[in-house]
Every structure is written in structure tokens, then in C-alpha cells.
Amino acid sequence: MSSITLQNLVKKYDDGFPAVNDISIDIEDGEFIILVGPSGCGKSTLLRMIVGLEDITEGDLLIGGERVNEKAPRERNLAMVFQSYALYPHLTVYENIAFPMRLTKGKFTKEEIDEKVRHAATMLELTEHLERKPANLSGGQRQRVAMGRAIVREADAFLFDEPLSNLDAKLRGQMRAEIARLQRELNTTSVYVTHDQTEAMTLGDRVAVLKKGLLQQIASPRELYEQPANLFVAGFIGSPSMNFLPGTVEGNIFSTPLGKIEIPDRAAKAGAGRDIVLAGIRPEFFDDASQLSEAQLSKGTTFTAEISHSEWMGNEQYAYVSYETDERVQETLRNLAEEMDADELRTQLVVEVDATSRFRSGDTAELWLDTRRMHLFDPGTGENLTRDEEAGAELTREAREDRKRDAERFVAKQS
């Protein structure tokens, strides 16, 4: 177990393109870090730089305080689970798991190897498959063999490169829980690359969001969700994604294509004097005004809008409100959609309301908006104008404490 420190890491390819650009992250001992971003953001490259499969162009990589830039992968004592699993097809499951130990001649006795392999197999419920070849296993079983091979190493850290992307949805959920459990039990520093934000939000102690080789924000999932640093992070995290409503702030009134909305002082101050800003509003910040109490209503603002269509999901309901977007932010929104691998520019608001609300297409509904939670963004720079640094830091600090408590609880349970 070790800490991993990335100091201003840069990866430039021969054509001068920086796939990873000046990234610094401090990964604590035992921490679970997720690298997330759209395809081509450099997350896999960064992982491969840590493990030693890609050269580092500039910057320093420290594992356990020691600089390892020039060390070969085998000298870094890290274990990696590949997206393709990379099992050795000519070896049985047993031999696949034992492979790393067989390479270190004389370090382990036969009995030790056998014990470790069987222990890992028990943890991963592979005992009855030990004599089978990888070709005869299901996707989930192969995935577990790849995990087993990583576990027996007693490596300083685990690196995962989209390990679940080849599994079907149900299995993915199972394995996600499995990986979370194993990581907590072993308390091994882990770096996990994914483009799936469910994995990012559920597994990570902290999540690093990358875009085009640049680190956008690294924080606990809660901080990312509540206090995103910029437009990209705000749009990328969360599903359905955040609505971006253009408008101008005058005093405490925010004029939008949907009408005038009253906003709190904090937002009013941040948006004051600007030509145009983008309000970031998550779908659940809205609600059906007719279902709320007076006390609740007073905490936000109500406005009316025509519902263009609605989707009833059983546990919740999505309503869509179309609006004419402002020309001045069209370019920004189009770029944002492109960066997030999203298909198109949306000029409709997604509103999440209670499943019991009876919204139909064409209805004019009274909607309530929790203005305390919305953020204002600068459409030019993408910067979050209303970000509360302290509140965000507090959320990440809490996540860190949670992790420590988890680890302690597990140690206590063991002894």
C-alpha cells in the first residue's frame, strides 16, 4: 500500500499533441480515485503512465514518495486489471492467478502460492473453476479471474482500466459492488478509469474529471455534483444532465427565455454586471408547485411554463419544456455538447417532478424552482460564478472521513 503522487504530468506524442497536460493529483494511501471523462480525454493514457506502459514526457510520478518515472512496469509493484481482462488463454484459472507469483523465482514456496491462489479464489467465488481455461468462462468470471490476478500480488496499488465496460448492465452492477467491497477490505490505493458516471459516483472517494488532457476538477462525488468548478464538470456529472438556461441578471431578477425568475442575493451578486450568464439547474431542482406546501414554496421561485411532453418512469417523472435559446450562448452550448460526447444541442429544459404529478403534453404547469441550489456560469470561460469553495471542500473532507471510518471499522471487525 502506498500513496501515489502525480506532479505536473505531461504526455506528448510524436506529433506534439499533449494527450495528458500538466496533471497533478495527490492520491492518499488507501484512497479510491476515479479518472472520468469523455473518450479521448487522456484518462487511459494517464493510467498507463502510472503503471509504466506509457513514457512520461514531463513531470514526476511518485509512488510511496519515491520517483518512479524511469522504472519498468515490473519494478513499480502495481497491479492492473485491463479492459480486455488480458487472461492467458493457454493457462488454467489457477495458473492465471498464480502467474505473477511464478515470475518471482524463489520468493514463494509452492504451498504459499497454493494458499494465496485458493484464498483469492474463495474471495472471488472462483474455487470450482480453478482448473478451467479462460475460454470456457463467462464474462463475469473472466473479470473476476483478472481481479484475482491483481489481488495475489499484494501490490502497492490497483489500477483499473474500464474493467466493467464489457459486461452487461446487470453484471456490471454486481461487479461494481464487488470491486467496492474488495477495495474497502484490502484498503489498497486504487485508480479506476471509466467513462460511466454511475461507476465514478458510486466507487470513488474522489473523482477526477478530465477534458482534452486537462484536469477540470478533482473532488468527492458530492462536491462535483453540488459545487462543480465549471460548465463542463456541471454538464458531465449527473444524469439526466444539468439544464443550462441563458439569461441576464438585473438586481434580484434573472430574465430568461422562460420568464423572469427571482434569485437569491448570492447569485444576484455573482451575476451582476454581466451581459449574459448561464444558469445551471439540475432536473431535480424543479418541482410541481401544486404539490408543495407554502413553506416549501417560499424557499424558491415559481413560474409557469408549457410542458412539451412528459415521461412517466414509475418512480419519477420527467417533463420537458421547450424554449428559444439565446444566440449569444448557442456557440458555447454547442461546444459543450461536443465535448461531452452528447448528440445535440438541447433547447429544452428537463424537469424532474414527482411521479404522482399529472403533467401531460400541452399543459401549462406551474413549476417551482429551488433557486438556492442553482449555479451561474460565465458562458465565455465556463467558470462557475456561484461556486462555494468552502462548502465544496467540506463535502470532500466529509468523504475522506467516511473512508477512514470505513477502513477502521473493517480493521476492528477483522481483529
Place this chain on the structure above:
Amino acid sequence: MASNGKLTGKQRLGWTALTIVVMGYALFPVAAILATSFKTQADLGNASFLPSSLTWENYEMILFGDAQGLFLTAFRNSIGITLIATFIAVVLATLCAYAIARLNFPGKKIILGTALAVSIFPVISVVTPLFNLWRNIGLYDTWLGLIIPYLSLTLPISIWTLAAFFRQIPWDLEQAAQVDGATQWQAFRRAIVPLAMPGVFTTAIIAFFIAWNDFVYGISLTSTEAARPVPAALAFFTGSSQFEEPTGAISAAAIIVTIPVVVLVLLFQRQIVSGLTQGAVKG
């Protein structure tokens, strides 16, 4: 084709007939030589396919009789030279193909291009200068004198087949091995070579055939029994008098030289299994 993938009765009949025709066309010469090898000297001109009486005298002649010296030494030369040439070609080609498939180095294209150029260069145009050169440096009529030109025949095709094979092996496997603590050599030997084995065997057999079947180098670069391989030696068989063609003996020898090839294929048939890489990565 029927939509369910099975053949209808008519189609099956057609395919069977076609197969028989092709097989007959391909195997008739072999059968003719086999039949001839059992004919007596007098029987050779009888214009019938089968010998009128079976005789082993041709086999006796080349294995124990007058032609024994000529045939058996040539047989030994052939086996020795071909095996050595094949072995060297496969080892060199494995390393070379691995480098070509995995590494990016300057001159990679040139190596592949040169290999291709060498393999399409007509043997007959090289053999005369080679004959002079070999005489001057003392390689004429030696095993080494044949092994080197055989390498020029077998190496290019071995490199091309193996490079194609290596490209199919997922690179992840090698990287996984390296992360697991293997040196580059260990990763190659323990993760890549076992997977490449079917390709290596296939290549070895192809290389063996090429060297085994060579005639031009064999007859031009040798003069005595010291290095003469079987295909060349057959041309030096003599009958019991100068008016007799030793057709029977040559047929018998031809059958015998076919045996190692058949044995090789049967032996390695099991090794040449495809689909060994299945399950390495997601299915």
C-alpha cells in the same frame, strides 16, 4: 446455399463429385509413382497402371543394393540440411516477426520489403554467381553451402507468416505480463510464445517443405555425396546398364522421400489448432 446452412441432396451430390474429380486429379500422379515403384524392370513398359506382379526389388536396390550408397547418403543430407535450415529460419523469423509486429523502429518497412523482394527473386538467376562464390570461399559441396541459400528461400515467407500471426495476439497480454512482474523476455517466452506456437509450427512445416523440395540449388551447388540432397541425387541414379532407365528405383526413392513430409504433417496436425487465443480477451 440453403438458408439453414445444410446442403440439399443435389448439392451434396455435386460437391462429392467435384471433390472426387479434384482429388483424383491431384493424387493420380502419386498413385502412378506408387504403382511404378512396385513394377519389375521388364514390367515398366507394359502400358498398364498396375504392376503385373508386385515386387520389392526397387526398394531393395535403393535401400540395400547398388544404389544404397547414393540414396541413403543423399537422404541423410536432405534430412540434416533441411532440419537445420528450418530450425534456423524459424528461430530467426520468430524474433524478427515479433519485432516487426510489436516495435516501431526505423527500417521496419525496408526489412519487410527486402524479405518480399528476396522471395520473389528467381532462384535460377542467383545460382550461377553463387556457384562461383561458393567455389572461391570453399562452401561448394558442403552442408553449410546449401543451408545458407535455403535460408534465403525459407526466411522471407517465415517472417511474413509469423508477423501476421503475432499481430493477431492481443498486445494487452504482454503488457499484463509486464505489469505482473515479467521482464520483456519473460513476457515474450511465457505469454506470447505459447500462443504463437500454432503459427510457429505452421511456419516450420512450410519452411521444411520449401527446403525439402529444392532441386536447383541442390544440383548446382553440390558435386559429391558430401552434401547432395535427394532431389538432386535422383538424377544421378543409373540403371544396371546404360541403356536402362532406372525408373523403378527413382519411383521407389520418390515414395520414400514423401514419407517424412506426410509424417510431419500428421505429427503436427494437432499443434496446428486455430482458436487457441480464444478467451484471452472478452469473448
